[in-house]
Amino acid sequence: MADLCEGGNEPPGSLKPRVATQGSVRRIDIIVIKNNSAYILDPTIRFETHADQPHEVDSEKKRIYEPTIPFYKDKYSLSHIDMIGLMVGARGTIPSFFANKCKNLGLTHSTVKEIAISALKGSVHILRDHLYGSDNGNFNRSAFYTDHSKPSSFTSFSKRGLTPTWEAYLQQININTKLENLNDQHVNAVRDYETIRTRCLSELQVSRDEATGSVKQLRQHLRHRGFKTWCAYPQKGKGVVLFEEVPAANSWIIKHEGLSSSEWREILKMIAMVAPHVLGSCPQGEVLRIKRHIIRSMIADALRSKNLDDHEEVHCIADGGSNRRIDIIAIKRNKKTAEIIYPTIIFEISATQPSEVNEEKKKIYEHTIQYLSAKYNIKKITVTGLFFGARGTIPKAFVKWREKYKLTRDLQDAIVTSIIKFSVAIFRQYLYGVHSI
Secondary structure (H helix, E strand, O other): OOEEEEHHHOOHHHOOOEEOOOOOEEOOOEEEEEOOEEEEEEEEEEOOOOOOHHHHHHHHHHHHHHHHHHHHHHHHOOOEEEEEEEEEEOOOOOOHHHHHHHHHOOOOHHHHHHHHHHHHHHHHHHHHHHHHOOOOOOOOHHHHOOOOOOOOOOOEEEOOEEEOOOHHHHHHHHHHHHHHHHOOHHHHHHOOHHHHHHHHHHHHOOOOHHHOOOHHHHHHHHHHHHHHHHHHOOOOOOOHHHHHOOHHHHOHHHHOOOOOHHHHHHHHHHHHHOOHHHHHOOHHHHHHHHHOOHHHHHHHHHHHOOOOEEEEEEEEEOOOOOEEEEEEEEEEOOOOEEEEEEEEEEOOOOOOHHHHHHHHHHHHHHHHHHHHHHHHOOOEEEEEEEEEEOOOOOOHHHHHHHHHOOOOHHHHHHHHHHHHHHHHHHHHHHHHOOOOO
């Protein structure tokens, strides 16, 4: 039987220095002792880049830890010690070098398989933590939707959208009510209506006072409660409140119009969990973030259809002499008025973002009004900053602006679909280095 010592598992207070020949301190992962000989093992997980990596890792570890061999020979009264650096691939690969060394040490195939699976799980946790925020080594999807042990907002995808766990209990309440109203003597004899209703309400965590209306009203109450819970999360709830402003803009969740099945699934995952930097500031998605401003042309085309003199990407000079480039200027020639329009797509973080974006654009572009008034012979120019959420949210401010120009809801739906498609492309570019746009 071999003795096994793991340096990483010793209590901090009991750690003894491992002194190398030059006097420096080292800490080894594992030393396996059998009779008068031993192995120093240093398992290492690395991202796989080339075939010689396992041997390079072994050589690297030998250079670091072979100077400690005299110390361990003296400490454990050993005659021989071998140093082995063992590499496992971050994507679950097991090199033949690793497998052969494990075989020599008497480790079974099932142990090697468990090591590969453990490395894969660790890599998945790292990926999730990087994409979605804190993972803590135990990713729990339901934690993003509810404060219970099981998700109360939604649990699975279906053709109609997201399937809530509470629906089964609501249907049971509905059936129970209808059977009770039927007042059939045979059904009454075998069914305890009150017990069933009490149990369902208990599972839904709803009081009697909250369940006085119809099942439809109860469903709305649960939706509202689940949404408020989602909004309350300090990280994953940022900006979610904007989905409530224009519910009609969320119709894609049910209809999937303009989205492939994979795009629909990806955006649902992003809405609930993706970290803001992926869609907002990561350099890897910069080109796609610029391209998604195709919505500028969509808005400009819609304004032209209303017989407005419309110009895009107009160069102008601010009052201080600095150069500016405005996205859109829409001119009503008969009234000699115009509006500078600047659509902006930003990751949603708060309910005040639409007004903040509008004020920001006013501060920047109101200084160009004098120049543009002279250029186009216009008496009055206003500036409007239009905010759009990177997860497809539409604020009330945009709806009011759209209605002012009598633009149809089709434009709104087209903008939402376009933003979602580009956000999915940015997400895929971030993850896989490729996209479909």
